[in-house]
Amino acid sequence: MKTKTRLKRKLVFFATANVHKFNEARRILAEFGIATVMINIKGVEIQDTDIERIAKTSALDAAKKCSLPLFVEDAGLFIKALNGFPGPYSSYVYKTLGTRGILKLMENVEDRAAEFRSVVAYYEPEGGMLKTFQGKAEGKIAEEPRGTSGFGFDPIFQPVEAEGGRTFAEMSTEEKNRYSHRARALRSFAEWFLHRG
Ligand code: ITT
Numbered sequence: 001m002k003t004k005t006r007l008k009r010k011l012v013f014f015a016t017a018n019v020h021k022f023n024e025a026r027r028i029l030a031e032f033g034i035a036t037v038m039i040n041i042k043g044v045e046i047q048d049t050d051i052e053r054i055a056k057t058s059a060l061d062a063a064k065k066c067s068l069p070l071f072v073e074d075a076g077l078f079i080k081a082l083n084g085f086p087g088p089y090s091s092y093v094y095k096t097l098g099t100r101g102i103l104k105l106m107e108n109v110e111d112r113a114a115e116f117r118s119v120v121a122y123y124e125p126e127g128g129m130l131k132t133f134q135g136k137a138e139g140k141i142a143e144e145p146r147g148t149s150g151f152g153f154d155p156i157f158q159p160v161e162a163e164g165g166r167t168f169a170e171m172s173t174e175e176k177n178r179y180s181h182r183a184r185a186l187r188s189f190a191e192w193f194l195h196r197g
Contacts, residue, residue, distance in 0.1 A: 010033060010034055010035060011034070011035050011037065012029065012034055012035070012036055012037070012069075012070070012071065012193065013036075013037050013039050013066075013068050013069065013070035013071070014036050014037065014038055014039065014070065014071055014072075014073070015039045015041055015042070015043060015058075015059075015062035015063075015066070015070050015071070015072050016038065016039075016040070016042075016072065016073065017040055017041075017042045018151070019038070020150060020151035020152075021073060021075075021151075021182065022036070022038040023173060024173055024176065024177060024180070024182055024183065025073065025182065025186055026038075027173060027174065027177060028177055028182075028183050028186045028187060028190070029186060029190055031187075031190075032187075032190040032191075032193075032194055033194075034190055034193065034194070039062070039066060039068070039070060041062055041065055041066060042058075042062070043057070043058030043059060043060070043061035043062030043063075043065070043072055044057065044058060044061045045057075045058055045074070045091070046058075047088075047089075048088060049087070049088055050088070051074045051075070051076050051087070051088050051117060051119050052119045052121075052132055052134070054074045054088060054119075055072055055073065055074035055119040055120070055121035055132060056121045056130060056132060058072045058074060058121065059071060059072045059121035059122065059123040059130065060123055060130070062123075063123045063124075063125050064125075067125060068125075069122070069123065069124040069125065069126070070122070070123060071120050071121060071122040071123070071189065072120075072121050073118060073119070073120045073121075073182060073185065073186070074118070074119050074121070075090070075116060075117065075118040075119075075181060075182060076088050076089075076090040076116070076117055077090050077102075077114060077115075077116055077152075077153050077157065078114060078115050078116075078117060079102070079106070079113075079114040079141060080111060080113040080114060081106070081109045081111045081112070081113070082105060082106075085105075086102070090152070090153070094152050094153065099145050099153055099155055099156045100145075102141065102153065102156060103141075103143075103144070103145070103156060106141050112140040112141045112142075113138075113139075113140060114138075114139055114140060114141050114157065115136050115137060115138045115139065115181070116136060116137045116139070116153075116157065116180065116181040116182075117134070117135070117136045117181055118134065118135045118136070118180075118181035118182045118184070118185040118186075119132055119133070119134055119185060120132065120133040120134075120135075120185045120186055120189045122189060122193070131189075131192065133185045133186070133188040133189040133192070134184075134185055134188075135180075135181045135182060135183065135184025135185030135186070135187075135188065136181045136184065137157075137159050137179050137180050137181040137184070138159070138160050139157050139158050139159040139160050140157075140158045140160070140165075141156055141157065141158075142155070142156045142157070142158050142165070142167055145167075145169070146166075146167045146169060146170055147166070147167050147168070147169025147170035147171070148169060149168070149169050149170070149171060149172065149173070149176075150168050150169045150171075150173075150176060154167060154168035154169035154176075155167055155168075155169040159179040159180075161178070161179045162175075162179060168180070
């Protein structure tokens with residue numbers, strides 16, 4: 001019985017179609033002794049201005065599809081000079097405009113401040129518990145894309161904490177995980193997951 005309880009607490013399902021996200025999450029949760037299993041299904045992603053609402057809906061939908069307790073993670077890049085754009089539309093904007101398109105919008109813009117925000121939404125069908133955890137990373141939009149690691153907007157995002165103005169794409173996963181929005185949201189999820197009653 002004891003072993004069963006321990007196993008239940010130390011294994012978590014992550015519903016995502018993005019293997020980069022999974023690899024980041026797997027390492028962060030491993031720091032807490034939690035093993036992560038990727039479920040390659042996508043909960044419906046509603047159009048909304050609030051990424052927390054998007055994440056919650058997506059967690060409920062993904063859990064309905066596979067009848068497992070799981071979490072999803074929704075993230076976006078919010079650029080100050082563009083009034084928070086692309087924010088909740090980051091996925092679509094990445095596919096259509098890409099990093100080059102964002103740099104074009106930022107041409108001659110002096111204020112390069114931006115932040116990544118992440119929401120982890122965990123749902124347990126048994127008991128219907130839904131919890132969310134947030135994280136953010138402050139930084140700047142680079143003048144040019146740099147680096148080849150990571151995914152999405154990583155080549156144009158320089159987190160404030162990194163020395164030398166390096167972008168996320170110029171870092172190992174381990175270093176990105178020191179500063180990233182996703183790592184922060186996942187660490188607060190992990191604390192809660194391990195210590196809940
Ligand atoms: P899911 O299957 O988990 O939904 P996704 O790639 O669609 O994966 P999101 O909707 O959360 O993920 O992310 C929106 C977009 O924001 C994503 O396509 C990237 O372009 C960008 N993004 C999010 N987190 C990022 C990160 O850590 N580094 C770079 N770009 C990121």
